[in-house]
Amino acid sequence: MARRDVVVIGASAGGVVGLQRLVAGLSADFPATLLVVLHVGAHHSTLPALLSRAGPLPACRARHGEAVLPGRIYVAPPDHHLLVARDTLRLTRGPKENHSRPAVDPLFRSAAVEYGPRVVGVVLTGYLDDGSDGARAVAECGGVVVVQDPAEAFAPEMPDSALRAVRTAQASPLAEIPALLEQLTREELALPPVAVPETLLVENAISLLEGHSVEELKKIASPSSLTCPDCGGSLWRIKDGERPRFRCHTGHAFSELALRDAQRSATEESLWSAVRSQQEEALLAQEMAQSLRLLGEDRRAKAEDVRAQKLMQRVKVLRSLLEEQESPP
Numbered sequence: 001m002a003r004r005d006v007v008v009i010g011a012s013a014g015g016v017v018g019l020q021r022l023v024a025g026l027s028a029d030f031p032a033t034l035l036v037v038l039h040v041g042a043h044h045s046t047l048p049a050l051l052s053r054a055g056p057l058p059a060c061r062a063r064h065g066e067a068v069l070p071g072r073i074y075v076a077p078p079d080h081h082l083l084v085a086r087d088t089l090r091l092t093r094g095p096k097e098n099h100s101r102p103a104v105d106p107l108f109r110s111a112a113v114e115y116g117p118r119v120v121g122v123v124l125t126g127y128l129d130d131g132s133d134g135a136r137a138v139a140e141c142g143g144v145v146v147v148q149d150p151a152e153a154f155a156p157e158m159p160d161s162a163l164r165a166v167r168t169a170q171a172s173p174l175a176e177i178p179a180l181l182e183q184l185t186r187e188e189l190a191l192p193p194v195a196v197p198e199t200l201l202v203e204n205a206i207s208l209l210e211g212h213s214v215e216e217l218k219k220i221a222s223p224s225s226l227t228c229p230d231c232g233g234s235l236w237r238i239k240d241g242e243r244p245r246f247r248c249h250t251g252h253a254f255s256e257l258a259l260r261d262a263q264r265s266a267t268e269e270s271l272w273s274a275v276r277s278q279q280e281e282a283l284l285a286q287e288m289a290q291s292l293r294l295l296g297e298d299r300r301a302k303a304e305d306v307r308a309q310k311l312m313q314r315v316k317v318l319r320s321l322l323e324e325q326e327s328p329p
Contacts, residue, residue, distance in 0.1 A: 010104030012126025014154025023055035025178025042079035076102035083110035095251030098258035108134025117142030126158030132165040142194035145169040229262035282311035
């Protein structure tokens with residue numbers, strides 16, 4: 001007999017309040033380990049202190065090589081992925097996934113590989129769909145997935161996507177999740193080991209920086225015509241679920257939604273860069289026209305005026321393209 005003694009939690013926008021409410025509802029003798037990823041990027045975070053004050057369990061910033069202990073909350077530090085391997089915490093500054101570091105998917109994936117059916121994965125509020133692939137990994141390895149009810153989430157995209165990715169996931173209002181976790185982690189069950197899919201093993205090795213060669217990617221993916229927004233390398237298409245995902249040989253990973261979001265950002269950045277360069281060229285043409293008039297070269301000055309007008313017309317076109325960009329549904 002065994003228990004589900006590892007709880008992995010992922011959140012993004014609106015997640016601080018959600019995490020505080022969740023840990024506040026747990027008992028002081030909660031029998032499992034909690035591993036938390038919140039999308040904080042490289043910014044300073046006081047989340048461990050906030051969670052320690054919110055509930056009865058001690059929360060701390062995860063440290064590399066630290067043993068995993070029950071009744072503790074380990075929080076991914078800024079700009080580091082949090083993973084587990086050989087019953088210890090692993091921190092890496094490996095490639096971003098879904099444009100995030102820390103990201104939810106690497107944690108869920110590593111816990112699924114390490115602990116199999118002993119894992120409970122919890123996806124809370126957030127934009128886009130980080131955590132969906134990780135939740136599917138937890139389910140494939142025999143674990144249980146709990147998702148905050150999208151209807152009440154500050155940002156419903158992450159929980160909604162997780163529910164689509166894992167048909168067996170349990171949707172629950174945030175207020176009821178602590179009691180559900182207490183129940184799931186205290187049950188003694190026969191939890192037979194589950195064979196880990198090869199795709200999951202390869203991707204987990206990449207996240208742990210134990211493998212990232214093209215030969216490994218060939219085992220689980222096929223080349224695509226797309227390029228990585230983070231490094232410019234070729235992206236490989238992984239098709240192991242209903243929707244494809246993408247990885248480059250450097251290790252950056254994207255869902256379809258995350259890739260689209262990154263491409264939109266790159267397009268907008270390029271357009272604004274073009275606006276800037278065209279405006280600066282027009283301003284220089286106007287200054288040159290003034291200088292030429294002072295020298296009595298009216299014909300050349302007029303040509304610079306015409307060039308400045310054409311450049312400003314291009315700026316209007318570029319700005320109209322930027323204004324036409326719609327937010328994705």
